[in-house]
Amino acid sequence: xxxxxxxGGGVVQPGGSLRLSCAASGFTFSTYAMHWVxxxxxxxxxxxxxxxxxxxLDYCADSVKGRFTISRDNSKxxxxxQMNSLRTEDTAVYSCAKPRVGTWxxxxxxxDLWGRGTLVTxxx
Amino acid sequence: DxxxxxxxxxxxxxxxxxxxxxxxxxxxxxxxxxxxQRKPGTAxxxxxxxASTLKGGVPSRFSGSGSGAEFTLTISxxxxxxxxTYFCQQLHVYVSFGPGTKVEIK
Numbered sequence: 001x002x003x004x005x006x007x008g009g010g011v012v013q014p015g016g017s018l019r020l021s022c023a024a025s026g027f028t029f030s031t032y033a034m035h036w037v038x039x040x041x042x043x044x045x046x047x048x049x050x051x052x053x054x055x056x057l058d059y060c061a062d063s064v065k066g067r068f069t070i071s072r073d074n075s076k077x078x079x080x081x082q083m084n085s086l087r088t089e090d091t092a093v094y095s096c097a098k099p100r101v102g103t104w105x106x107x108x109x110x111x112d113l114w115g116r117g118t119l120v121t122x123x124x
Numbered sequence: 125d126x127x128x129x130x131x132x133x134x135x136x137x138x139x140x141x142x143x144x145x146x147x148x149x150x151x152x153x154x155x156x157x158x159x160x161q162r163k164p165g166t167a168x169x170x171x172x173x174x175a176s177t178l179k180g181g182v183p184s185r186f187s188g189s190g191s192g193a194e195f196t197l198t199i200s201x202x203x204x205x206x207x208x209t210y211f212c213q214q215l216h217v218y219v220s221f222g223p224g225t226k227v228e229i230k
Contacts, residue, residue, distance in 0.1 A: 035219065044211060044223035045168075059218060062125055106215045107174075110158045114167035 002026030009118030022096035032102035093117035128222035147212035156216035
C-alpha cells in the first residue's frame with residue numbers, strides 16, 4: 001500500500017516554529033521529487049514547496065520563502081517542512097504530495113498520492 | 125508565481141445538467157493545466173492532464189479544453205457522484221492551484 005502520513009502539527013504562538021514530517025511507504029521515495037501543500041480554513045489549496053529526489057534542489061512559494069524550509073531524509077523515507085516565524089495566516093492543514101513523475105520538471109508534477117494532512121494552528 | 129482564478133466559485137446544479145467551470149492563468153501556461161475533483165475527507169482525484177487529456181478511469185462525461193491562459197472543465201451530464209469541489213493546477217512553472225469551484229445539488 002502506498003501511503004503518505006504527516007505528523008508534527010499542533011498549536012503554536014505567532015513567531016514560533018514547528019517541524020512537520022511526512023513518512024512515505026509503498027513506493028521508492030528516493031526517486032521522487034516531493035511537495036508540501038496546505039489548505040487554510042475555507043480556502044483553496046496552496047502549494048508551498050518542492051524538493052528534488054536527492055535533496056539538492058528545492059524551491060518555496062513566495063508566501064513562505066525565507067520562513068519555511070523543505071528537506072528530506074531518503075534513508076528514513078521521510079520529508080520535512082521546517083516552519084519558522086509562524087503567523088496566524090499560516091493556520092492550515094499541511095499535506096505532503098507525491099507527483100506522477102519524479103524528475104525536476106514541473107510538467108510531471110500532477111499529483112497521484114496525497115497525505116491526509118496535519119493541522120497547524122497559529123494562535124496566541 | 126503564476127496565479128490561477130476560477131469561476132464560478134460556487135454553482136448549484138441538478139442531475140443531468142451540463143456544467144462548465146473556467147480556470148484562468150495570469151500568464152500563458154501552454155497546456156500545462158490539470159483538473160482535480162475533491163470530496164470532503166478524501167484526497168483530490170486527478171481528472172484531466174494536460175488540459176484536455178482524460179485520465180484513465182475517469183468517466184467520459186468529463187472533458188477539458190483550452191490552452192494559453194484560459195481553460196474549461198465541462199461535465200456534460202451531472203451525476204450524483206459528481207457533486208464535489210473542482211480545482212485546477214498549473215504545472216508550467218513550479219505549481220499553483222486555483223481556489224476551487226464547489227458544485228452543489230440544486
